[in-house]
Amino acid sequence: MNDKSNNSASIWGTGRLLPRLMLLYFILDIALRFVPLDPLTFRAWEAMLRRYPNAVGPFTPSKHYHRDNSYGGVANIGNLPAERRYRTVDFTTDAFGFHNPPSPIQTDSIGIVVGDSFAVGSELPEHETLSAQLSRRFGGYFYNAGAPQPLHLSSLRAAAQRIGLHRGLVIYEFLEARAWQDPPATTPEGAQGAGQRFIFRTLGQEWIDRFSTPINQLHSSPLQAISAKLEKKLQDNTLLPNSFAGFVIQEKLRNGDSILFLPAEFKTPDDPRSAAARWGAYLAWYSNELRESGLGLLVLVVPNRSTIYSPLLAQPRDVSASLSALGSLAQAFQNAGVRAVSLQNRYAQEAATHLNEKKYLYLLDDTHWNGNGTAIAAEEIFNHRNE
């Protein structure tokens, strides 16, 4: 039995040095969490998002983010530097933590855009977000209330009240992929837990913000981010194999350009009709509630990038399931009396027509739409505004 006892009290003893090393690591990790995450980010989303939003906006309020060499999330997931499409990005938030200019809240607002990251438009120049495109088209201000998940009714009403919108249009950006998630409950808070509702109502917005701000600050570990970046640098397929490449699907378009997909982009609901019916019922309720507040709802159905570009690949993929799911959605919304505009046909036509010009509607290294896509979306909404 080993019994190499030693009792060195020297600072060079492993028994003292290594625990102190770990303590230093721990202190460094905590300390770095108080430093802004921006230099470690390659795009606005991670720098601006609050993991524990207060009762208002999902992003850090009154902040501006700028990056000259931002690139797409899918290229980062796959650790594929050669596939990055660099672009300049600016992301500004208002006092409530939504992606809007810092200028005083427009009192001549005529609409609100709600939806997920597509509505947020963090990948886009600020004049190319859907709300900016709509503002130009309509000649009136559209407030960007995009968030990681579409706002629940109570949050939307609060946003409308803040910008003084008493009559107007709510554009609900609905990505095709959302159809295979269950809709929220038809309650104003979208079935947030009773405990959370109680806390919000008891403490009030100011105190929620005071608690959530340090929690958000401490949540992300820059040390972990640095480690992950170093690991990705080493996995360059020369020194070490790129273990991240398997997380993305690399394809080639007919025009020779590379395009990256996430496997999830090709997913379709197991039962598209039931999924569509559930969403139809939810949005019908949403629309009725908004009508009582003087707001009209228009749902913008955005197809997945894979639905539009799979037929245009060098080796095309079948999208019949996606088209069927989109058809079910359109039918369900019509049956439920929900006003909806689908971009499917227009996008398919535009994508095929301009493929050889390399004029795309979505980013090639990210799942989101680009300025061309939002411009067409705004045009379609404008054209259907009276229906």
Add this chain to the structure above:
Amino acid sequence: MLFNSLIFLFLFLPVAYFVFWRMRTKNQRFIWLTFASYVFYGTWNYRFCALMAFSTVVSYFAGLGMLGAANPRRRKLFLVVPVAIDLLLLGFFKYFNFAVATFTGVGTLLHVSIHAPALNIILPVGISFYTFHTISYMVDAYRRVITPTRNFWEFSCYVSLFSQLVAGPIVRFRQVETDLENLDHADRTRWLNIGWSFFAIGMMKKVLLADTIAAVINPAWKDVAHLSTLGAWLCVLGYTYQIYFDFSGYSDMAVGLGYLFGIRLPQNFNSPYKALNIADFWRRWHISLSTCLRDYLYIPLGGSRVSAPWLVYRNLLITMLLGGLWHGANWTFVFWGAYHGVLLCLYKMFGRLWDRLPTALQRVGTFFLIVIGWVFFRADNFSAAAVMLARMFTLSVGPLFPGLVGLLIVLAIAAVLAHVAPNTFEINHEWKPWTIAGLAVGYSLALLAIASGQQLPFLYFQF
């Protein structure tokens, strides 16, 4: 919870350590270690804590029963029944579906339709290890090698101690009995340096060597049919070093953690790739298992003290077959065990000739035979093993897999450490300033690698 995880390093270990050394009495420390170990085990699957607790209680009362039973038949009953219970549990959780699949396969071969139910059984992590702990305890108690403890918490601490719970070493009660008895007198600083030294070395072996090798060769193992000859050999050599540094790294960490809590755990690896022959290899590789197999299986079968030589070979083969099966419910493990059994038999027959070879040739030859054996151990099935062997021994060219540069660097380091350098039990853990700086740098790199978020579990957690 893995040893190489942030939650273990920065939450579990500090809390377990500081609370332990605040306790003053033996019993307090036993209870605390038992509680902490169950928390550790529960992070894998809390439901199986009850299984381990049941096995612990059964074995504890078996020991007490043997203590109080004067009648030899009664004493035997207190051994046979609990051991049977332990083996039944192990057999059910680990081998039921394997047995069903085997019977079904045999039926198919014989054109007999067998409809046997396949259950959705989750293998409890570490069941192979803690079952051997309890069985060795009961057998040693029966043989009067140890006196069973009356202190339930001492026994449960021995069975469930988190440092060796899920992947060994397999610790016999007699090996830690003295330290457990003196746990209240343990000096916190006595083994502090050596404990951390073992832990850090083990961490670096696992995270920097084994995991790096795995990152390169695992994708290649999935596409064996397209490997070139050189690629195939690099894959197999890579796995040879990966499994050694993964497992010995874990054992070093376990030993280090034991030291931190005043308990000395046995050596599990003694530079196995320096072995001169296959028997020597099994005296150096997974020592805790091989000695268990020797003491509780080979010797009771008769060992080498039997009337006829063929009985020795029979005993060797049975021992190694079951040793292979212990590693996993797959015929490739059984074959690997049989392969080593055959090699041991051959050494028994022709060992004198082998021993006359030059030392270098003995080492190279032994290493070559071990490498071939790992092909079956690593392969998912015999087809994959056959394809790999074919790629290794027929000349084929092709593109080498990504990460070759990194693999060659790490393999070179691994080879030096495995074949030339002293092992963790041979080095002097009184580090000089410049060497401890190197250790600190290596440990820091391991911490950074862990922080990146991608940790591979220990290879031996599959058992």
